[in-house]
Amino acid sequence: MYKKFQRSIYVMKIIFCRHHSICEPGILKSLTRLGHDVVEFMNDREPQDYDKDYMFRLATLIQQTTDARAILSVCFSPIIARASKPFGIPYISYTVDSPCSTLYSKTMEYPHNRLFLFDKLQLAKFEHRNPGNCFHTLLACDIEHFDNVTVSSTDMKKYGTDVSFVGSLYSEKNSYDDIADKLPAYMRGYVEGLCSAQKNVYGYNFIEDALTDEWVSDFVSTVGFDPLPADYETDLKGIIADTYLNCRCTELERKHTLDAISRHFHVDLYTQSDSSMLPHVKNRGIADSERVMPKIFKCSKINLNITLRSIKSGVPQRALDIMGCGGFLMSNYQPELAEYFIPGEDLVLYDSVDDLIQKIDYYLSHEEERLQIAKNGYEKVKRYHTYDTRLTEILNTVISD
Numbered sequence: 001m002y003k004k005f006q007r008s009i010y011v012m013k014i015i016f017c018r019h020h021s022i023c024e025p026g027i028l029k030s031l032t033r034l035g036h037d038v039v040e041f042m043n044d045r046e047p048q049d050y051d052k053d054y055m056f057r058l059a060t061l062i063q064q065t066t067d068a069r070a071i072l073s074v075c076f077s078p079i080i081a082r083a084s085k086p087f088g089i090p091y092i093s094y095t096v097d098s099p100c101s102t103l104y105s106k107t108m109e110y111p112h113n114r115l116f117l118f119d120k121l122q123l124a125k126f127e128h129r130n131p132g133n134c135f136h137t138l139l140a141c142d143i144e145h146f147d148n149v150t151v152s153s154t155d156m157k158k159y160g161t162d163v164s165f166v167g168s169l170y171s172e173k174n175s176y177d178d179i180a181d182k183l184p185a186y187m188r189g190y191v192e193g194l195c196s197a198q199k200n201v202y203g204y205n206f207i208e209d210a211l212t213d214e215w216v217s218d219f220v221s222t223v224g225f226d227p228l229p230a231d232y233e234t235d236l237k238g239i240i241a242d243t244y245l246n247c248r249c250t251e252l253e254r255k256h257t258l259d260a261i262s263r264h265f266h267v268d269l270y271t272q273s274d275s276s277m278l279p280h281v282k283n284r285g286i287a288d289s290e291r292v293m294p295k296i297f298k299c300s301k302i303n304l305n306i307t308l309r310s311i312k313s314g315v316p317q318r319a320l321d322i323m324g325c326g327g328f329l330m331s332n333y334q335p336e337l338a339e340y341f342i343p344g345e346d347l348v349l350y351d352s353v354d355d356l357i358q359k360i361d362y363y364l365s366h367e368e369e370r371l372q373i374a375k376n377g378y379e380k381v382k383r384y385h386t387y388d389t390r391l392t393e394i395l396n397t398v399i400s401d
Helices: 024-033 052-064 078-087 120-129 143-147 153-159 176-182 185-198 213-223 236-262 292-299 317-324 335-340 353-364 367-384 387-400
Strands: 003-005 009-011 013-018 037-042 068-074 091-094 113-117 134-136 163-166 267-270 281-283 302-305 329-332 348-350
Touching (some): 013 024, 013 052, 024 037, 024 068, 037 052, 068 078, 091 387, 113 387, 153 292, 163 236, 163 292, 176 185, 176 236, 185 213, 185 236, 213 236, 236 267, 236 281, 236 353, 302 353, 329 353, 348 353, 353 367
Parallel strands (some): 013 068, 068 091, 091 113, 113 134, 163 302, 267 281, 329 348
């Protein structure tokens, strides 16, 4: 059934359900490099639950691929769980998003699922629904691709800057703004006060815990919150916090942070978000993740990470990619960043905007120390956090289960 392979892994045939996730090319290259036989099942977009055509096509492929030993997707997909359940083949979901709303589906409780989550607090919230089949694993970096992205003197002139941030301001992704006008003044005031307090606290997200049953009930009746399907677990506090309030908090935090540091340093922002409220920030537009983003990380003196607030404890993809490019990472404090990397040696963490400003000033004037930290971060990512390493861990876990 399995052939012994390097690093205690077994070569197997895997059905890889794809929908053009940004992580899929790196995963596919790694699986091939590790010697697996990959059968790709492509879809133009993320599959929707209850899509009968998708379910029939996937079930047909599984039935025809009699020697498949696992099914894999980026993030958990209820329709994949439904289609694969009759065959009993392990369905591996490698979740790279937080929040991941599909985890509320009761299909995540199926015994053939093997769910890998990158955020320990996300794992703690969901693992009781499928005990023994939920696991923590970090995200991974396509370091082989980044190593092949070269930087010329022209690139240095184009992308070189004191501080850069690549990412959304969440003004266009913030669902709260779409419904804020429907809320009475006391509810809006509660949200703004809660988010203003949260944006100054690092390492602990209290938004969901601060929502009272009365406030949630008023929110649902005011906004007209659409109920989830019958076979989805209803967690109104969690869904409202992740869908509306954490996005709003992220928007406030990113705008406040970038505005503050741009008054002291040259800051380049790569985003499609409206940044007109940040007059001292240079908006360079959206950056292509394959070709341009690695050059930005390699050329910037300091690469900033401001974590999406719904990522409660985990290491964000941006942080790994910055270090995987050999860039210098300065990030807000995240518990797992401090657990898996050494602050001051592999990366630099800040715990307030004032602390961030002081540390930017220090590391801009201490180039040798900055370059050594960037080198250390790169070496740690290359050793422990590539797709080859991560997929080996995941597949070994599934095989030995």
